[in-house]
Amino acid sequence: MTEEGYESFDDYVRRRSVALQRFAYLVTHHREDALDCVQDALVGLLPKxxxxxxxxxxxxxxxxxxxxxxxxxxxxxxxVTPVADPVADWGRERTPDPTHEVDDADQAWRLCRDLPPLQRAAVVLRFYHDLPFAEIALALGTTEATARSHVFRALAALRKSLGGER
Structure with missing residues (x-):
């Protein structure tokens, strides 16, 4: 048993892979990229x-x-975020957009995906994982002040995106 409570690398992967994939998805906002990022991280971890x-x-x-x-x-x-071909929609009848009824969590997610990756990761670590700034700094490989700055700038960008809304 290691100091962290894992018997082996395999035990760590078994116990933490779902949480790591969830974290990666929140950071990348893309399922396949998240899986690739987790795999890359674990491949790098094994020899170390x-x-x-x-x-x-x-x-x-x-x-x-x-x-x-x-x-x-x-x-x-x-x-670059891929979108549907706008030409394919020409000539179709327009219907009202029902997205105004989307809940707050979805709106927050849409706003967060436009943040730069380090700011998005800092916000996820701070508010989703509820980590203190010292642990965020460790996870991001920065100083605690830089981690605070990432969160502060992300929140400022989110407030600006919301404009006059709530």
Whole structure:
């Protein structure tokens, strides 16, 4: 049994994979990218398993790897979000958009997906995982002040996106 309570790397993967995939999805907002980020993080963890376990911060290491993988993918693809071909909709009759009835959680999710990856990860770690800024900094590989800055800037961007709304 390791210091963190995991018998082995396999035990860690069995016990934490669902939570890691959930975290990666919240960071990437794309199912396949999330799975790839988790896989990349775990592939990187395996050869360093003993050293990371000794450090006592396995989850922070893996979360940081997931965020790094997400940022790398984001940089490669840019901020491009695929949408339906607008030409295909020409000539169709328009109906009122029912999205005004979407609940607050969905609205928050849509707003968060437009944040840069590090800010999105900081918000997820702070408000979804309820982590203190010191642990967010560890997971993101930054200082505590930078982690606070990511959360502050993300909240400012979210407030600006909401404009005069609630």
């Amino acid at each position: 398993w003993d050293a990371v376990v000794r450090s006592g911060h396995v989850d922070a290491y893996v979360n940081r790897s997931i965020v790094n993988a997400s940022v790398s993918r984001w940089r490669k693809t840019g901020r």
